Amino acid sequence: MTTTRSPRRDATENRDALLAAARIELNLDAEASLETIAARAGLSRRSVYGHFATRDELLRELVTIGATRIAGAMAGVDHPRPTVRLALIASRLWREVADIKVMAVFAVRGPLKAHTAAALQPLRDRVAAAIAAGVATGELRSDIPADRLTRLVENAALSALAEASRERMDDREAHRLVMLLVLGTVGLGAADSAAIIDGHPELEWTAR
């Protein structure tokens, strides 16, 4: 017979539990072992292999899910001024990533970076577009090639995340920091950045 039943309910629950556990555990230690992750999910290491062929497969799925969430959060981000758009992207990003900081940094910089890059492509495209537009209008610096600037902006955001996890920063403050660093990187002075952030209510932090 070829007809396979649909998976048992507890099985899918456990699968989700594993992903959730991985999310938490990898955020504490980016290199957490399967043992650790399974334990947090209330399962044995052995049974992880009932859901994921390899450790790598688990991680990739986790990254994919995260990237999709982020991409989703960017929907509807739009504003005529490229600088504001960038700040808005930074703002939304922070919201999605605040409780995943460590893992996020690892996903982008660690061995999964290739996969992460692919999954985050849409986000990067958005940033690149905003930058290109800003350079065209003269709002943004033109002394650094746009594609390079895109990567540097990304790094700036990561830097803010790293700082936020290093010290346990206030959400509101961290949210502002991400925007400030991004704007600083694309060429705005501190005062201009502050003016933009404070002049646009949609860039304000609102508790979740």
Added chain:
Amino acid sequence: MTTTRSPRRDATENRDALLAAARIELNLDAEASLETIAARAGLSRRSVYGHFATRDELLRELVTIGATRIAGAMAGVDHPRPTVRLALIASRLWREVADIKVMAVFAVRGPLKAHTAAALQPLRDRVAAAIAAGVATGELRSDIPADRLTRLVENAALSALAEASRERMDDREAHRLVMLLVLGTVGLGAADSAAIIDGHPELEWTAR
């Protein structure tokens, strides 16, 4: 008898060769094995242990040497304007680190970071001092606490290094990029940063 001869000449040569090899090899792959390093030095893995008790000891010594070199390169860096001073520090830093980029990033971010931090303390103090001075005169942003800003500046510099090793960048361009990112981080706009760099001949790149 307790009198020990001084080490044989070839031994000290080999020791140096190991350090040099490590420098090169770790710059290609920050996690290069002792096997690889020894091979590059023309030695066997086994004999590494004749010079260093553990892999870690080798790495630490390497970091210490590098940090000392960098500290040395900062001697005489001084300028009344904190912004220029920061740019100058960035400039000198690049010079010292240009051919060690990968390893430098790893040393600061990887498992050796504690040791690296200690070894680089003088450099950090310099940066912190310049920032404090700049905040006091109003030349630099005051919307981010000085100690945080110090770390962010460091990250900005690392970001430039990372970008420079990612693409194989022109020395002159990379040198400028490090300064631009540092200045951008402390709150200057792109135009102001450029003005500072171009207005001070000591910030120009000179081929080595």
Added chain:
DNA sequence: ACTATCTTGCACACTGCTGTGCAAGATAGT
């Protein structure tokens, strides 16, 4: 109550590395 589906524990193979003991051989320095 029956059974396909899941979970578990244990044993094991494997990987890629570090670190050590030892005996044999090479070599610098005198």
Added chain:
DNA sequence: ACTATCTTGCACAGCAGTGTGCAAGATAGT
């Protein structure tokens, strides 16, 4: 030429993990 010092190769122990086979037991779904 003598000898302390270095280097080497090999074998071995250890570590921390991943991935697998298998048999026994638990459980969801019907």
